Amino acid sequence: MASSGRRFLIKTIAVDSSSSGEGAALAWSWLYIFALFLAYYILRPIREELGVAGGVRNLPWLFSGTLVAMVVANPLFAWVVRRWPREKFIEITYRFFMVNLLIFMLLLALASPQDRVWTGRAFFIWVSVFNLFVISVFWSFVVDVFNAAQARRLFGFLATGATTGGIVGSAMTSGLVDIVGQGGLLFISLILLELAVYSARRLSVISDAFHIPAEREEAHRPVGGGLLSGISNTFSSPYLLGIAGFILFYSLTSTILYFNQASIAEQQFPDRASRTAFFANINLLVNGLTLIVQIFLTGRIIAWTGLALTLCALPLMSVAGFSMLSIYPGIVVFVIFQAIRNVSNYALTRPAREILFTAVTREDRFKTKNFIDTVVYRAGDQLAAWSCAGxxxxxxxxxxxxxxxxPLSVAWLALSFWLGSAQQRWERYR
Incomplete structure (x- = not known):
């Protein structure tokens, strides 16, 4: 059985059998991201339901609150990164969110109907911060562990951990929400975050096996640097600024699609349970399709077409999808577009865009990447939310x-090709 699993890893996923520790590092990385996405996809339908419960008209204010929270949290995270080595600051970050979950469990259990609306708004903002931070930290970690060549081979399969977590999380939420309630689901997410902490610790130890002594020593040192270096580095490098632009376009178009989703859900589903189930079922559909693509196609597509064309897939899908949605608005077109767009994002764009960070310094992998993944992303949310409201x-x-x-998606398409080409040039001439 073990030999069959090893052959699968070598043939399908292209694990290097001659590289000491690569298979084990991939396995712990997979469990790590699986636990994170399982926790997030349990929380996500609860967030959507609580957000819609306050009315679509209040969504711009929720996005504003999220951006403010991101701006406050980013320098605090930079301070933690500067002071402690990666395995320690990951533990601190995740356990901070675990304490937050305990607090929300109590608030949701004890709140009156009126207080529950405000608690729901706070929870919406918190989950919007939580998901970007914990996932950005994960990808920063694995980009620090694996080199560019390994990333091209392994990141597609690694993303299946996220997809599998999404499938299991969506199914659990849909099946358990009426049994254990929202508080019980929050407690399950808390346990999963502890599993992520343990996986990160094991990955840090195992990854030493395929790094030279100098790399091992650097990996266990604090990243250092200034509190605002993530911001300054972004605006001083055309390449990093291009990545920020890529994330901004993704965020803008995602928020426009989110407003369509919230409007359709509010019109089609009158009660909270049916809305929660609707959101969970969309997630289940998307993740099921994504998993098939990730296992058998992602690595091959990146190898066949190159990084530049792979990065163009999502903007191209967005041009077509938004064009269709503008002509044929409604739940059927929305669900089809949402499914195709998210499959393209999770199966192709997310692994490909993380490869972009193999061409930057270690400080940029943790600080600048986190700034782009959180503050820039939520700034796009904010801009799109208020634009939609206006x-x-x-x-x-x-x-x-x-x-x-x-037209936003067309501009995004051009930027994507430039970014992928720039990373390929760096890898060719480094």
């Missing part, structure tokens, strides 16, 4: 707003 107030329909996303 356009709706001016009388534009959701289909009209979808049309606005088409």
């Amino acid at each position: 356009l709706l107030a001016a009388g534009l329909s959701m289909s009209g707003i979808a049309m606005v996303a088409v």
